[in-house]
Amino acid sequence: MASTAPSTRVSLPTEWRDFFALTKPRVMTLVIFTAICGVLAAPGSLHPVLAFTAILAIAMGAGGSAALNHWWEADLDAGMKRTRNRPLPGGRMRREDARDFGIFLSAVSICLMGVAIGWLAAALLLAAIIYYAVIYTMWLKPRTPQNIVIGGGAGAFPPLIGWVAVTGEITAMPLLLFAIIFFWTPPHFWALALFVEADYAKVGIPMLPVVAGERATRRQIMAYTLVLAPVAIAPWVIGGAGWLYGSVAVVLSALFVVLALPVARRRRDGLTDKMLPEKRLFKFSIVYLFVLFAALVADRLAAYQGWLA
Structure with missing residues (x-):
């Protein structure tokens, strides 16, 4: 405040x-x-x-x-x-x-x-x-x-x-783009919050790791990742994007889930700083969003040029 x-x-x-x-x-x-x-x-x-x-x-x-x-x-x-x-x-x-x-x-x-x-x-x-x-x-x-x-x-x-x-x-497509970032934000930011938890606790900000604990936060990261995956693929499913976007969305979302699994299952105890799964997930989440949206544009341009016909 x-x-x-x-x-x-x-x-x-x-x-x-x-x-x-x-x-x-x-x-x-x-x-x-x-x-x-x-x-x-x-x-x-x-x-x-x-x-x-x-x-x-x-x-x-x-x-x-x-x-x-x-x-x-x-x-x-x-x-x-x-x-x-x-x-x-x-x-x-x-x-x-x-x-x-x-x-x-x-x-x-x-x-x-x-x-x-x-x-x-x-x-x-x-x-x-x-x-x-x-x-x-x-x-x-x-x-x-x-x-x-x-x-x-x-x-x-x-x-x-x-x-x-x-x-x-x-229309439905821009709302899906909104939804992708909306559901991407919790696993992205909570992965960061797990390794800067002390800062939030110090100033009294009730971030999930501070209030609910590390284990609850890790479960929530996994839950939102599982919601994000089908939402990210949905533009392809509804016909708002082609197979180029769809294939990228499937691969990236599968990797997101794979990286979120050790975050959900493991604690930081005994792990070196470079091995922390939440750090890997945080870094990948940034790449995920950039590549996903770039794929959407590439798909649109390819369809416009007739390359995907």
Whole structure:
């Protein structure tokens, strides 16, 4: 929860790099990539300038909500080893500046999307910003160990918005793309939470490993992995993607299940750091999502060129 204490005292001059850091560039990479995939995989097309504008608006919206997350969680970040050097806990920026930057980016992104692309896409972008900055950051994260499950919807919006930017409508395919990221988020993030559990416990964030314990978390990782696999294959099943995507989805999802099995069955006791199954799963989960969405685009382009006919 945000502190009511006076603003963080700035001890170092703020640089453009600090504002850039507020947008969470690593997370932004995934946001931009999945949004681009949504645009490219959707039936129809956008003028390149409009396509770029849509992606820019999505990126700005994601960056704005990330900055608001930094503003709200500055005190929590100061207490965690992996976040204590961020601009606010590091004393390089005033909290008000982070808040204002986040609001500015968010507002501009919604207006840009609405005027240039359409107001349905803009409404979805607004929903994504509110979902992450308010529902997840301010409400769910400090209150429930299921924060990642429900909050996973925030990161699932980009391909949906990208698809709607092209087609102007919400259909089964973009909803499946949303669902893929939604069900991917718990095993991905809980795998990370298992080896940074001490940080969350230190600042009182009720992540599942802290509240329910390691064994329950590992079982939940397996459960969501088993749900993710058929959801990832579903675009092929319903005819929204061809065999190229389908074969990649089957292979990748099978590997995901294989890597999740030792996470569910084993404890960390006696394992070296490099052998930890949750670390392997976490790293693979990132590759999984990038390759899966790249396969969707490749499938679409191949079908367009008639290579899969």
